Amino acid sequence: xxxxxxxxxxxxxxxxxxxxADAGSAEGGAGVELVRLDSGAPGVAxxxxxxxxxxxxxxxxxxxxxAAHTLPRADDDPNRTPFAVVVRGAAVGFGILDRGGxxxxxxxxxxxAVLLRAFYIAPEWQGHGVGRAACAALDPLILADAPGAAExxxxxxxxxxxxxxxxxASGFVDTGRRYLDGDAGPQLILSRPVRR
Numbered sequence: 661x662x663x664x665x666x667x668x669x670x671x672x673x674x675x676x677x678x679x680x681a682d683a684g685s686a687e688g689g690a691g692v693e694l695v696r697l698d699s700g701a702p703g704v705a706x707x708x709x710x711x712x713x714x715x716x717x718x719x720x721x722x723x724x725x726x727a728a729h730t731l732p733r734a735d736d737d738p739n740r741t742p743f744a745v746v747v748r749g750a751a752v753g754f755g756i757l758d759r760g761g762x763x764x765x766x767x768x769x770x771x772x773a774v775l776l777r778a779f780y781i782a783p784e785w786q787g788h789g790v791g792r793a794a795c796a797a798l799d800p801l802i803l804a805d806a807p808g809a810a811e812x813x814x815x816x817x818x819x820x821x822x823x824x825x826x827x828x829a830s831g832f833v834d835t836g837r838r839y840l841d842g843d844a845g846p847q848l849i850l851s852r853p854v855r856r
Contacts, residue, residue: 693747694745694746694797694798694801695743695746697731697743698742708744711751711753714726714751714753714754715782715783720780722817723823723844724779727778739760739761740761741758745791752782753782755778755779755794757805758777759774759806765841766813766815766837767851769811772808772809773810775815776798777815792830795827809854810853811853814849815847815848816850817845817847817848828850830852832850833852835849
C-alpha cells in the first residue's frame with residue numbers, strides 16, 4: 661500500500677498510460693500498489709481522475725459498476741474506503757473496501773469482516789496477474805481501516821466464470837453460500853482470511 665510513491669508520481673505528471681508489456685510481470689505482486697483514494701496525500705486527486713477513466717469490457721457492466729458511479733458513493737459513506745490499483749504510477753484498477761453494507765447478509769461475523777466491492781482491472785491489464793497481485797496486497801489496507809478484521813469477503817455473479825476463476829486463483833474460497841439480492845442474479849460468496 662502506498663499513499664505517496666505512486667500518488668506523488670501521478671501528481672508530478674509521471675503517471676503514463678503504462679501498458680502491460682512495458683511494466684513487466686505483475687505476477688507475485690511485483691510493481692502493484694494499492695493507493696487509498698480518500699486521503700489528501702499528494703497525487704491522490706490525479707489518481708482519482710485516472711480511475712474515473714478506466715473502462716469496463718463490453719458485458720462487464722452487468723457485473724460491476726464503473727468508478728464514476730461507485731467512487732462518489734464511497735466518498736459519502738464513512739464505512740467505505742476506495743482505492744486505486746497502481747502499476748508504475750498509473751491507475752490500472754479500482755476497488756472499494758466496505759466495513760458495512762450487506763456484510764450481515766454475507767457472514768455470521770460481520771464485525772470482523774470486510775467486503776471487497778466494485779473491484780475491476782482495466783481491460784488491457786486483465787490476464788497479466790494484476791488482479792491477483794492486488795488481491796494479495798489487500799491485507800495492509802484492510803488492517804489500516806479495520807484492525808480487528810479476520811475475513812475479507814466478496815460476491816461474484818454465478819454467470820461470470822472468468823471473475824470466479826480469478827478470485828479463486830487469488831486465494832478466495834467459495835463459502836457454499838449465495839447472495840440473492842444482486843442486480844444481475846445469484847452471486848457466490850467468496851472469502852479468505854485476512855493475513856497479518
